[in-house]
Ligand SMILES: C[S@@+](CC[C@H](N)C(=O)[O-])C[C@H]1O[C@@H](n2cnc3c(N)ncnc32)[C@H](O)[C@@H]1O
């Protein structure tokens with residue numbers, strides 16, 4: 001089998017697959033959600049809150065700093081959208097086992113607004129009794145009032161972005177407030193309310209020396225939280241970073257060799273810590289505490305997605321909700337009973353099989369057995385060429401019915417995922433963002449190549 005040498009590390013993979021088309025076919029999809037019989041009811045629910053207190057310079061998510069009246073209008077529109085989906089027979093037949101309130105910053109809303117959304121969700125949608133319900137937010141907004149409201153509404157897991165504890169980097173380069181002392185106090189407060197917490201960290205930030213990254217990892221590992229997500233810095237369109245890096249040349253673009261070094265330092269720091277359960281390329285958990293939402297989406301279950309710019313997967317179709325917050329609210333207000341859909345794609349059987357691989361390889365370990373039950377064909381037959389190439393090249397190994405990433409494969413995980421996609425374009429990025437140089441070519445300041453041995457060959 002031919003060996004595949006990727007020239008550039010892809011900094012980020014597809015967030016959904018296949019990408020929805022840009023054609024507004026609301027009526028078709030709406031009818032589909034009304035009538036379709038549902039053979040595989042397991043589902044997750046994503047709810048997008050597009051507000052932040054301040055805008056971090058690296059972040060390309062769909063979010064803005066908005067006034068109180070806009071937030072209130074959005075909450076009302078969202079509650080209406082929840083009720084509209086709740087009236088669809090397809091949606092009522094789902095078994096929603098994991099929920100994710102993402103953003104933006106859900107806790108940029110008030111306690112009362114959060115509770116109203118959660119009440120609407122619990123009232124209109126078929127949420128399983130023991131569902132995992134996660135809410136994202138910034139550390140400083142997990143105060144007593146909001147935390148109590150979240151718990152009252154059923155939230156049992158929270159997630160916050162730290163990125164780095166270094167005050168200078170945060171203030172100078174990230175447009176973020178606070179340093180280690182305030183953050184650690186905030187995390188203590190979060191722990192007083194919740195027993196299942198994730199923190200996000202980012203490496204390869206401007207000014208983040210080895211010493212600073214080592215201290216970041218030391219601090220985050222001693223917080224006592226249950227879950228860690230560790231990202232490399234990704235250059236995204238429409239961010240302050242993009243303007244600074246690419247347009248104003250204030251910083252050099254991310255350096256790929258450095259990125260891999262810092263990733264390896266993170267592995268060293270985590271080794272021997274209580275985060276023994278590394279279940280995805282970027283997620284670590286204490287035993288038994290991996291995120292059900294991440295796992296279920298990787299297993300290609302249904303995703304009911306609500307809120308501006310969210311991406312879902314229902315009735316065999318990938319779909320996108322209207323991205324502009326204003327247009328989303330206007331649509332809901334002016335079109336009684338219609339769903340605010342923007343793009344949609346009813347996938348072919350081939351695309352559904354590809355989705356199984358692309359979403360599934362977010363995990364370090366892909367179970368091939370359910371594929372046959374679902375599609376009536378063997379994964380290893382359908383993807384014989386791709387699997388063969390990835391194994392021959394040292395990125396994946398096969399152990400019975402399970403495909404695993406090798407240590408080198410972890411580094412190239414997004415390239416490996418792309419290898420299983422068809423040639424129908426990509427939806428690269430977090431929810432609906434675009435990374436600069438999706439294929440890695442223009443993302444990094446230096447072009448590198450990783451040899452099959454795992455060694456880095458710089459400036460190729
Ligand atoms: C929606 S935010 C988290 C919630 C909350 N707004 C916060 O900032 O704490 C999701 C996470 O994506 C990660 N992220 C966003 N933009 C990124 C980028 N350009 N490169 C790497 N990671 C990024 C950050 O770690 C961030 O915490």
Ligand code: SF4
Nearest residue numbers: 052055056059103104
């Ligand atoms: S990282 Fe979080 S707080 Fe910062 S802009 Fe993005 S969504 Fe908002």
